[in-house]
Each structure stands twice: as structure tokens, then as C-alpha cells.
Amino acid sequence: MNNLNIAKTIKNTSAPFDVEKFRKDFPILNEQVRGKPLVYLDNAATSQKPKQVIEILDAYYRETNSNIHRGVHTLSEKATAIYEKVRGKVKEFINADTTKEIVFVRGATEGINLVAQSFGRNTLKAGDEIIITELEHHSNIVPWQILSEQTGATLKYIPINDAGELILEEYEELLSVKTRIVAVGHISNALGTINPIKTIIDKAHAVGAKVIVDGAQAVPHIQVDIKELDCDFYVFSGHKLFGPTGIGVLYGKEAILESMPPYQGGGDMIQTVSMEKSTYNAIPYKFEAGTPHIAGVVGLGAAIDYVNELGLETAAQYEIELLDYADEQASQVSGLNFIGTAKNKTSILSFTLDGIHPHDIGTILDGEGVAIRAGHHCAMPVMERFNIPATARASFAFYNTRHEIDALIQAIDKCQKVFN
């Protein structure tokens, strides 16, 4: 799983990345914040939306809005067709086997909770073990803590080293026949570390455990290939992939999804309902109770079209160059400490400044029009590991520029001037 190498190969053969051309697709990038041009460096929290996504949402509500899978009228048939077409796009995008394996959910968080409560709760028992990592976002910690309480399973953590990389030797020590589930983030939201998930998946399978990968941070930066990874579940959110909020995807292997009971009951997930008993719909519909976020799915489809057009590998190469430039500039700022220095990382510059709390950094940067995240990034165990309450995190997308990184560095300089 090394798209970085693929991207590096492309670098030598393709034209320079035309960032200005792509920036024109994102209307919000023309906004001003506190009288300064917006420099949006909070892409790991959520990405901005191209006009192709914004316009299709508008068109959907103006021209096609209708409920799906139940009407016989024209609009309902149209809406259903668009909705199911996007399922096909998602399947292609992550290279899954069949659309039956693509379940629409609210986001990565709901996908993980679905797997914990449907798959986990019905297969785990006291004494079984779940392995996660110290790098995880709370959304890939708390559902497993809840599941452990419910089933009596034990939760174990793969530790990280000072660079913010998983210590794989420790992972091998933790693995045993008791391991039922391994849940791991593809890319760390707090530090940007790209985890060696192919290795993690293979080792888990060797002891008979199932693997769920939280791909929320990965899909905007790496072309995911489910067949190559061979993970059992993969989740991601549309809003980090330049699509709408409130829509996400759970990929699950067909045979496993078949074996799982429903997560929620309601309309659309049933075959028949009588007063006594209901029979359930086939996958993936069994897991899509109630009217889904149809417009969100339509928007997600447009976002996938957009990144396909863009070419994720080309964009990834540009982002690596951008991160290299940011690292280089930031390393010249005295009193700046990098948090997370993994060899294999992407698009995230997490840092602290001596004597200045990250929240003050966030506010002062905002005054310069620079939007970053300051805080624990919903990854409190990571903060604990580095013995800090919070970091300032600049996270990049393909539409960011070197000029914006200069603005970031100037704003950091301003922080230091305010406090010294």
C-alpha cells in the first residue's frame, strides 16, 4: 500500500499541478475573514466543497427531490436511480467487489458504531480481545469501549513511538487467538501518520481476527483499494472528501454483512412486517433503515466524480511537496515544536509553540485569516502520550498553496510577537 511511490512516479511524467485552476472550483476560498483573505488550513476537520458539489445539491432539490425505493412515480424512480448509481461510483472508487458491500451511513463514526453493535455485539464474548491503537480518534475508541463493557471483551492498545508511529513489534505481542477485532485508523487525524495497514490487516487475519479501518482521513489523500487491502470493513465520511456533511460509507465484506443482524429497525430495511415478526431486506438495504440522506448521497457522487477527475495520485504528490515546504518553513521558526514526525505522513503539521497555548495560537491565526484547529483533535490519548494538553494543527488539501503556508508562518510570527 504505497501510493506515495506511485505518486512519485507520476511526478516525473505529468504536467505541474495547476492549483490555481482547481482553486477556482471552490467559491469559499474567495471569502475574507476578519478583513484578511481566508487561508483555510483545517481540512482534516472538514474539507471545502467545489461548485460541482454545491450545484448538484441545488439541482437535486430543485428538479429531482423525492423519496427513494418506494414510489412508482417518475421523480421517485429518478431519485432512486441516482442514489443507486452513486453506490456504484463508491464501489468503483474504493475497488470493492459489489455494490452489496456499500452501506450508506451518516459518517465514519456511524459506520464504526454499526460494526461494533451489529458485528461485535453478536460475535464477541467475555475474554475476547479487541485491539485498537493509541493514535485513534475518539470515534474509533469509544464504540469499542462501549462494546467491551457490553460483552466483557478486553480492549488493548498498540502503542506509538516518539515520532507518532505505531510500534508493530508491540502489536505482534498483543495479537493472539483471543483477538476478535482489530480497529485502526488509516491516517492519524492528529498527527498525519500513515499507518502500515496492509501489514496490520495481514497479521490480524493470521490469528483469525476481523479488521475495520477508519479511512476518514485517508480517502481525500490516498487512492484506496479494498481488494488489495483485504480489510473486512472500511469506513469514511463524505465531508472530508469535498462532499456534504451527514453522509458516509461503510464497506463490509459481503459474507460478513450477510451474517450480521440489523443495526437499526425501520422502513426500507424490511422485506415483510407482520404484527409478530419482520423479515429483513437484503444487504446493503438491511442496514439503511429510514429515509436516508439522499441529497447527501447525490453530493457524495459529485465529490467522487470531482476527485476522479482531479486524480488523487497527482494531488497526493502535490500535497507531499506542500507538506515538505511547510515542514521546512516551520523548522526555521524558533520555539516551534513538531508533534508527530512519522517518516510516512501526509498533509498535517501538528505543532506547539514554547510558552503559548494552542488556543491562543488558534485565535491569533484567525485574526490573520488563517483557519487551523487548536485542541486535542478528539484524540486525547495522543495528547497524553506527548504530555501536552493540545496542539495547533494545520492540515492541507490539494487546493492550498505555498503562498498560504507563508501566510501561516507569518501568522505564527505574529503570535510570538504578541506574547514576547
Place this chain on the structure above:
Amino acid sequence: MSKGIQLMFDIKDLYQEVIVDHNRSPRNFGKLENADTTLEGFNPLCGDKLTLYLKTDSGKINDIAFDGSGCAISVASASLMTDAMKGKSLDEAEILFNEFHNLVTTDDDYDADSLGKLAALAGVKDYPARVKCASLCWHTLHSALQGNNTPVKTE
């Protein structure tokens, strides 16, 4: 600061000299031995934490101190508050609590004389996300003076 559209924005309106100074060298910082009231305040979203120590006698705050960690706004606010509260009666403390609350949450005119250096925190109201940083210590004090002993959380 005047009402209406703010044409020129200056970060120094928030991080005034007084605030930077009280952050760098917080007053009344450290544990107060023989405190009769000790209460914790916690801001779960940012992780700001403080412990407030109080010595009260005959309806008066005889001594007050704090320790903990947080951003410049929260540390400076606690430093300025403890300075302002020393020697105040409980009634005066309640009045000052309300005045401070108005200062950081409303555009209402404030009494610069009675607030003194605390007026330096007026800039916080232009940063809704930071109001809780400035008010954490105040809510903790308010709660302590009301005789509550459960840790205070701001959201």
C-alpha cells in the same frame, strides 16, 4: 469599545498588555494552605483546568489563590479575578461576578471604575469561542461561594 461595525480589527484588543503580563506572571498562583474552600473548574472542550482556593471569614474573602493550566485568556482571567476579589465581601463578589459576566457576553456599557483591570478582558466578547476561557474561573468562584462542591464544567 464602541458598538456597531468594527472596521479595523486588531488582535491586541484581545491580547492586551495586562493580559499578556498576567499570563506570563500569574498573581496568586499556587496552592493556598489552610483554604476553607477548594473547588475545581474544568473546560472539557479545551482541557483548561484550574483549582480555586478560598479563605473566607465573616462574609468576606480573606484570601484567594488558584493553580492549573490553560490558555492565556483563562490564566490571565483567573489572575485578575483573584487580585480583584481579595478582601471583597460575598455580596460585593456577587456584584462583580455579574458585572464581569455582562462585560464578556454583552455590548452593554460597563463601569470601568468598578471593574478596574478586569476591563482588559472586554475584547473576549468578540470571540464567542473564547468566552468560556475567560469565565471558567468566575463560574468556579461563583459555585464555590454558593457552597457547591462538585467540580465546575463550562461548555
